Amino acid sequence: MSAAYPFSAIVGLAELRLALVLNAVSPAVGGVLVRGEKGTAKSTMVRALASQLPAVAVLPGCRFSCDPAAPDGQCPDGPHDPTVAGTTRAARLVELPVGASEDRLAGSLDIERALTEGVKAYEPGLLAAAHRGVLYVDEVNLLHDHLVDLLLDAAAMGTSHVEREGVSVRHAARFLLVGTMNPEEGELRPQLLDRFGLTVEVAASREPRERAEVVRRRLAYEADPDAFAARWAEQDAELAERILRARKLLADVVLPDAELERIARVCASFEVDGMRADLVTARTSIALAAWHGRTEVLAEDVRQAALLALPHRRRRNPFDAPGLDEEHLDEALRDPEEPQGEPEPEPEPEGDGPDGGGAPPPSADGDPSDGSGSAGEAPESTRAAPSSAAGTEDAPVEGAPAAAGGGREQAAVAAAEPYRTRLFAVPGVGQGAAGRRSRARTANGRTTGAQVAAGRVTRLHVAATVRAAALHQRARGRTGAGLVLRRADLREAVREGREGNLVLFVVDASGSMAARKRMRAVKGAVLSLLLDAYQRRDKVGLVTFRGADASLVLPPTSSVEIGAARLAALPTGGRTPVGAGLLRAHETLRVERLRDPQRRPLVVVVTDGRATGGPDALGESRRAARLLAATGVASLVVDCESGPVRLGLAARLAEDLGGGPVVTLDELAADGLAGLVRDTRSAA
């Protein structure tokens, strides 16, 4: 095996380098989440970290890395002989693949041997291997839910616990959690996000000289990995030495009260949840002081620590990306007695609003999103004032005269406040990736039956196994009390859980929908469904149609945040080419079936069904709907028709689409009038 890429040889990524080093100095910092696009060498750098970690003292023969100074009393390989001397081994970096099985992560109990031979056979998993080292998850945002739960449990308890059919094993599992992710592929669940001590954003350098150096080193490494590593060995060794020195210094570092209060002030100012932010910032400040060879934490350590520890802890709604406003940070860091220039009364940029008369009191400086300037468009759209949504007039946008049905181009309307929606599931039982929408055969979930075991048994169905064995007891010459079991008797549990789906929205953005109040409600409905899709681990896509054509505004993705942003920016107006929208959906699903065949789609058509835009617009729409129905795709029509004259076109569209449910905007809400749903298919 050729040498790994050396840690010191990586160009740039200074913040990531520091975050990793601080964790090496003080594992109590709690790991790093690295966010950034692909191809930034973030994974290379994380993998190279192992070589920089101090060696670990272990007991020979213990598969659970017991510390010779304090062996684990519950160690499955114990009790350990206290006279055996310890040895050292290099620190480990263990990689957890996102699609790993539960057994791979937590270890597996061999039920077969437990039953047929009466021995407790436990094969340690990745959590055991990572104990006292690093557990690295690339694409951590794509990690299966049941693995996330296991990981959160282990991280919270510092132990891993495996139980199968009444046989259980427990062992210590304390590790540094490092994750990398590409935010374009979806955000992380908040509980998991909170588990990472620090976050770092990385991007490829835009500096040509630096980019050239990256390529130069990469080529040199590929040409001769061993020679390349040898050239950097000295620098790596120096770094490892400095980490070791800092680790020894750690216990002597003092955190003065003034700096501790500074930390508390900053955390309070960013309205973080709970106390974890304060703790992590304090530990990181201490590690920073030790790294710089000091025994006292300074204000600059606190600032640096806050930049690493707080971006992902700021309170926010699920669609906001982590981030920290540095101006706000510097204000919060300032000593309270320090004289600060009285801020001059700034002209209020929002003065052109409906109530823009009086200047607001200076209490507005508590909102961290205020200083972010031009990026303020997305939050505005998800936080539309509820009072304006409750307005009675159906006012057209920008004061334009009655726009309904007209061909006028209109500016984007903000969405109404999102709400919890009812569950719409794909009928039948799928086999897709774990999620929370439709019924599916999964590795987890409740037991619904038994089948003859194929391969290694991990989910034994005890009753079915005993039944199968019982028939043969006489033939096998049973004499004692116990059952005589053979391998062929073993029955495996068949489990049913839930899968995530692809929810493809097909949204009518034409003039007939464009009355301001209605479009606000429609966007609010789609935003609510998007939020629901996020919680159910679905992929989402967005097709819109207006004017002459339909477009795929959002190709299927796990990033619901991008979906919400595209929705907010969606303009409305023009004719209503329903048929084109459905054809575009048909094409999108065809491509997705090739890419991700196990993921079953749900098409959500949001329209009043009034197809216009050609002599046979209605006929085109019906033909497109039947074409889509012929693929067997499940659908839901959200009927947006309003006004005194109702044509009921949306209901007809739903029938052409294969008879899925039709709901009005009011019926979408979880606490709405569910009894009124015309539900020709089960949409439990």
Ligand SMILES: [Zn+2]
């Ligand atoms: Zn042990």
